[in-house]
Amino acid sequence: MTPQRTTRWLNENRALIMLVALFGFMSLVAPNFLSLHNATAILKGASLNGIAAIGFTLIFILGQLDLSIGAVVMLSGMLTIGLQPALGWGGCIAVSLLAAAGVGVVNGLLVVKAKINAFIVTLGTMTVTMGLMYLYSAGGSKAIVDFRFADWLETPLLPLLPPIVIITLGLVGGAELVLRRMRAGRNLLMVGGNPETAWLAGLNRDRYQLVGFVLCSLCAGLAGTLFAAGLSSMTSAAVLGTRTLMTVIASVIIGGTLMTGGKGSVLKSYFSVLMLTALFNGIGCLGYGFEVQIFVNGVILALVVLYEAYAIYRHDLLKGQRPDLLKEIAEGRLSPAVEDEEGDEMHSKDRLPLICLTIVAVVGIVAIAAMYFHHSARSSVMMQPAAVAPSETDSGEVDVYALRGTDGQPYVMRNLKTPVIPPRPADPAALPETDAGHWWDLEYAGWDVEKAPMPNSPGDGPQGKRVVLLKAGDHPYWTAYLNGFKKIAEAHGMETKVFNGNWNLDLQAQQTEQAINERPDMVIFAPVDSTGCTPLLRRLNKAGVPVIASNTIPCDEAMKYCLAWTGPDDWGQFRMLARVFADKMGKTGGYAIVRHMPGSSPFFSRTYAPISELVACAPDMKMLAMDTANLEAEGTMQLVSAWLTKYGDELKGLILPGDGFSMTGALEAVKKAGRRDLVIVAAGNSKTGMDSIKIGDALACSYQSAEGDGATAIHTAARWFSGEKLAPVNYLKKHIITQSDVANYMPAQW
Amino acid sequence: MKKLLSHMGTLGIYGVAVLLLVVGRVVSADFLTAENMLTILNAVALLGVVASGMAFVTYSGHMADLSLPSVMAFSGIITVATLSLGLLPALVCGVLAGMSIGAMNGFVIGRFRANPILWTLAVAFFMEGFMRFTWSNNQVYPDIAPGSAGAAFIGIFRTDIGPLPLVVVVMLLMLGLGQLVMTKTRFGRETRFVGSSRAAAVTSGIHVPRVVMLNFLVAAFAASVAGVLITSMNKLGVFYLGQGYDFKAVTAVVIGGVMLSGGRGNMLGVLGGVLVIGLLTNIMTFMGITSFRQNIVTGIVFIVVVGLQQYRLRAGGRSSE
The missing domain is CATH 3.40.50.2300 (Response regulator)
Known part of the structure; x- marks a missing residue:
């Protein structure tokens, strides 16, 4: 029994054990990992995901799911920074938390009252919340110049402990205490683990679930608020939200909370957030990139999910078996009956893994072969003298020019x-x-x-x-x-x-x-x-x-x-590009702009540089439409096709945010509509774009040497x-x- | 009559589609033209292909396969990388490579009952890491000199069959085939059974791990086909092609009346769901609604449509959800 108990203990405390083991390992092998400054950095870095994970753990304990937390993090952060100048810190934090709670109430009501699956509800509210965030921020960033609060949040009061970490620890500790020691928390566990017992005990399941959703959104909102406050600014790049959601899901699972509900611990979730943060930090110290980080993250998550599934699988297999009899069979005291029939079935079942392994092996070989082919093809290209040999100056140094x-x-x-800089207008915003x-x-x-x-x-x-x-x-x-x-x-x-x-x-x-x-x-x-x-x-x-x-x-x-x-002078390049564009179009006709990714600076430069330039140099040209397609080829094709149908011959030119996927998508739409006369310019310069210019599909692109x-x-x-x-x-x-x-x-x- | 009634659930989505057609006609005279309808079909074709596979995963009660985007990227990269073997072998290699991920998912989820969402999320993570690492974050370009296998590969997406682009034909074919498999074959009925009640399926002697494995294999197959097509469209393979298709496909599948709890729905509904998404985006672009606001409208439509479907089932006493 002892080894089993040890296994169970190890499994119960796996997040902490992994954290300690990883910390020890990285301290030994990773340069600069073990220092007070770096430990503080890890603790600070874990605060966003750590706070969001509190609510997410609660929602998992209830047997539900909330995909909207990433979007809520972004909305609250954006509201905090956007409203701070008007309302002050107290006001803006209150408003952003209210907004977060609002999303939670909508989620909760739709799940509890309308009885729609939480996956669907929160997938929907995720999209809506992101849309609201984009609308509020217009796809840009917000910032304030007052750093006092940010400094206070981020400066350690005691070694290792800046206020943002203290707040995180306090919330985690408090939530864990409520969950373990207080009636409300234990009721929550019961509602999640055994709804029938909970009902018999007179607990209102709906109310607990509703509160669970609100708490989950509130935690995400608070996480976003503190994150934004700590930076005194907020971005609208969606990747922040998606990565937060993914990391939080992974860490809550690694921490040992069950997706089916009834079991979980906020503290363990926090440990695994810390573990993942330390992992990313350590791999960075070792000099490896994001590819290794995300790979290791995936492997850890896969192992945990697999282990958990396998433990239940083993348990199911052993259910109803009597180990004492098995022992007797092994000692030959009891001859097993009906062995043959069972054996046959087992045999046929056991072919399944074999088949899978074969497929995986075959594909592995294919992949390796593919890599080989790819690299051999590559190296033949590389043989050409691409770079001119460096010439040496008198001093023996390489002449970089x-x-x-x-x-x-x-x-x-x-x-x-040096370009000529025009004077700044008195009030640009006006x-x-x-x-x-x-x-x-x-x-x-x-x-x-x-x-x-x-x-x-x-x-x-x-x-x-x-x-x-x-x-x-x-x-x-x-x-x-x-x-x-x-x-x-x-x-x-x-x-x-x-x-x-x-x-x-x-x-x-x-x-x-x-x-x-x-x-x-x-x-x-x-x-x-x-x-x-x-x-x-x-x-x-x-x-x-x-x-x-x-x-x-x-x-x-x-x-x-x-x-x-x-x-690169993105604005300047696009002004030049706009002039080439206007000349080709004879300074007349309608044009449309496909915009860059929201949250990036080209989202503005590659839209408003050409617009303002064309207004000045070709006032007869008319901007018909502009929108983003997130730099995807399919999205761009869809967008441009719709524009071509809507505006017909009125649309004579296109300005694209990139000459890769955007160019490919736009060219497809143009060819399908039979509108090869369209003038197309783009930000450059990749292989796809230059190929299109060479054969005359596109007019021009900017030269931006990576x-x-x-x-x-x-x-x-x-x-x-x-x-x-x-x-x-x-x-x-x-x-x-x-x-x-x-x-x-x-x-x-x- | 009873049969007609049971089809109402999936056909309801076509009511929404017709409504959208009417709205579109009101918005613009150019909307209801063959040309624009073709544009819409073309725009959702890839989504339809992925959804045709995802539907099997959802149908069998496993909610979603979040690794499908990485399956798409992987099959595309492998196809491009093996083009030196010739077009057909490369396509086979690419699709097989994508399916190997499905085989692994299906095995782990079928045999050990790992949580499908979490397992496929983990797979998506490490496949992303693997692809980034192996190809050092680079795009893989095929050699598109005229007459080469690469040129033929690029041409796949740009082929027309009669009046329809090849992608649209592939989508209709996949959905049609999916409908046949789902309703007319033993595998389809077993999938329905597993999706409705796994425990009952086990008790009645269905080899559940095999059925589940096949479901994930089918999903990966569809995603691999979509991956080949999207790679052909973009003229290059890279690890982030296909990003976002996981949630997009689930949205289409669920809007199309396939219940997330499994065992209910069909491919006709999925086609309807895909069309509704295409129509909605197209109309909103026509109306000049920017993508920021489109997010909001799409999210609300999604919740309302699915909510109504569930409400109707509950009112009929046919769902405990």
Whole structure:
């Protein structure tokens, strides 16, 4: 009996055991993992998911499900930041919690009173809540400039314990106490585990479920509110919500709460949130990317689900068996009867796993073969001399200006012309959205900013310097970015380490702490969100780390805290693109714009740069429609097809947010409608887009070198290490690719 | 008469569809044209293919397979990566690769009764990690020189059969075949049985693990086909193709009258659900409703339609839900 009891004990406490084991393991193998600063970072990083997991545990205990928590996190966060200037902290938190509770009440009533399955109800309210959040934020970010509350939340009062962690611990502890020791909590467990007994005991099941849904939404709302308050800003990029939902589901299950209800523990859920946060942190310390993190996360979840299912399966098999008799059979004292018949059936059943294993094995072989084919095909392409050999200067150093990327263009350019900045209008918000002045703060962010105190350049050159790159996420563009980045880092003799934010502001906030913990000579920061990065850049600046921002331009407030920014001039590029577009259309006719992903900065630049430019330079042109298709080919096809039917010949041109999936989808719609006369321009420049320009399907795309983007960021860092003075804003080369010169930019970088 | 009544549940969705057609006609004269109807069909074709498989999972009482997006991406990437073997072998490899994930899901969920949502979520996680790692987060491009297997592969999505695009034909074929399998075969009846009451199915001698396994295999097959098509459309394979199709497909399936609790509904309803989603999006775009507001309308329509279906069943005393 003892080994069984041990197993049970191990299983009951698996979240804590995994947490301790993982912490021990990472402390041993992962550099910079074991430090007070990093431990605080993990605790802080676990607060968003930790608080949301409290409510989610309760809803699981009740045997229900709530898919809307991610959306509620985002709505509450957005309301908190949006209303803070008007209502103050007390008011805005109250309103956002009320909104969250409102969603909970709707969920609860629909499940309890209308008796619709919770999966369906919350899937529906998730969509509705996201829609409300988008409407409120107009697809952009919100930020406040008052950091006092954020600072208070995030500064440790005692070692390891900033208020945000204390609040989380308090809520977790309180909820656990109620669940274990108080009548209400035990009733909740009974309602979830055995509704009939609960009914017999006189408990109102409906009321408990309703309260459960409201509590779940409230927890999600509070999590979102505190998250947004801690950053003094909020993003509307949907990935924050989806990842929160997925992580919370995973951690509640790993913590041992049953989806069928009746069993669960808030504390264990919190332990597994901590475990997953520490796991991501540790894998980052080891230098691996998001792919390894999500893989390990999946394996852990799969093992837990499998173990739980298997335990029940074993239990069912053994049900009704008498172990003492089995023992006698084994000793030969009792001859088993009716063995043959049973054996036959067992035999036929046992073929199933064999078949499965065979299929899996076959496919494994196919996959490996495929990878082999793929790589051999790749390497034959690589054989071509893509990059020009670096020429060496007199001092023996590599001349980085002579290095060329895979498309044959130089990685970095010398002395690009500084653009002329128009004066800022007195009140940009008062101007209409079609006026360029309305967007002045976004377009010319960072040119005219009084910088916070900056660390001084060591002045001893880039050799041997350690640079941490916080990149925004994974995308083929970013793979090419990293190629350029590493190439130039190598040329300068710099060491690099990369963290991948996976488009998730929460993750990037955690990685900022990790980057500080690494004590690098420089951080290159590619923001997930242009305003959400403000407190992160501020933290880096306070920790005395020099920062160069890259790719997405941070807002004015954030630019205070970085030495410089390098990246594409998205607004400028799209103004040039719009002029090429207008010329081709003879400055007349209707056009439509497919917008970028809500929550990103191109969502605005790639929409309003062309609109305002065309209003100024081709007033006869008419903007017929604009909408986002989330950069998906099918969505874009659907959208453009509907526009083509609705506007017919009135629609003469299309402006696309990207030349990959958006281009593919738009071209399909155009071909299906037989409207090849449509003028199409897009942000570039990928293989798909340039192929379309080459054969004349599209008119033009912008030249945005991904490799150059990465290379320029690290090269600018090198210039700073050598003591050069940096301009606050450093644009990449601007150019519009058309059929006449598209060959110069091929093969494509991505 | 009784049979007609029992079909009312699934046919109710066509009432919604007709209503939408009328609304669309009122909104715009260009709406009710063959061209626009074809646009709508084309737009929902991929969704329909995925839904035809997802319906089996839901029908068998396993709610949803959240790993279908990764099945789509995986089958697409494998197809592109094996194109050097020729088009047909590559397609077979791709579909088999996707189905292997379904086989694994079906085995674990059928044999050990693992929770389908959680298990497939875990599979989605580690498949994402696996694909990102193996192909280093890159897009995999086929070689599309004229005459090559890659060019033929790209052409799949762009083929027309008569007046209809190939994707639409595939969708109708998959849904039609699904309807036949669901209603006319032993496997379909067993699935219904398992979905209605697993315990009763076990007691009456149905080999439940096999039935469940086949259900997930069918779902993965449909998703693999959709994956090949979406990859052909995008002209490249990458780990995030197909993202979002899990919840979209469940929405279509459930709106189409397949009950989440299992054992009720049919493919005709799923087709109706898919069409309603297509019509709704199309009309809202016609009306100039932005995608932000479209979210809100879609969510509310979803809850109301499904709520009404459940209410009708409960009123008829045929559901305890």
